[in-house]
Amino acid sequence: MPDFHLFAKGPRPVAPFSHAVEADGWVILTGQMPTDPNAPDAPLPDGVQAQTVRVMENLAIILSELGLGLEHVVQCRAFLTEFERDYAAFNDTYQTFFPEDRRPARTTVGVTALAVGALVEIDCVAKRPG
Template sequence: MIAGGPRPVAPFSHAVEADGWVMLTGQMPTDPQAPDAALPEGIAAQTARVMENLKLILKGLGLDLGHVVQCRCYLTEFERDYAEFNAAYQEYFPEDRRPARTTVGVTALAVGALVEIDCLARRPQ
């Protein structure tokens, strides 16, 4: 668990590390400073909050988004939100260093979120 990280919505760790690989649990668009506050409005704002939560966890591990090699993204309104999600998401990775990614439409997410993202990072050898 990362001090100051988002409050988990289920029984899990923020991240688990094995042999230099770091698996980050899917993050929700909740505010770590106000976990009971309403979620941000819209997919762009929720994507930004999720990405900031991932950055917070990575920072607590001495890593950053440059160490991310793969992301899995889940959208509850795939057709409606996919383009706007991509526009928000791509702001966090340089065009020449984007991680592998899978994006899946799902029927629902915890806390009524529109988006959840988990990722796999690699610690430098």
């Protein structure tokens, strides 16, 4: 049976979901928004690069609560509301979170809108070691 995780330290959910669901060593993280877990009603960071940093930090918080880190991520999906404008800047920031030889598989999709007016959302799949 899967385990459903919702963490007090994690970002406040913007919809009815778990922060992560785990089954057989696989951990699926819900897409994270660029909201500040310590100030969920604060304005979002300006620009796709600052929002990407906040989203990756939020994913890292959820992984940490599970005893994992970004090094356990095997796949990410990224969603951008301004794909053509922001794709290069997004990549510049995103790639700093993973060593060049340990980057997860990734899909990036342009979308018309995201929750809370975000420019970027990222979800991921991680694998427990062993």
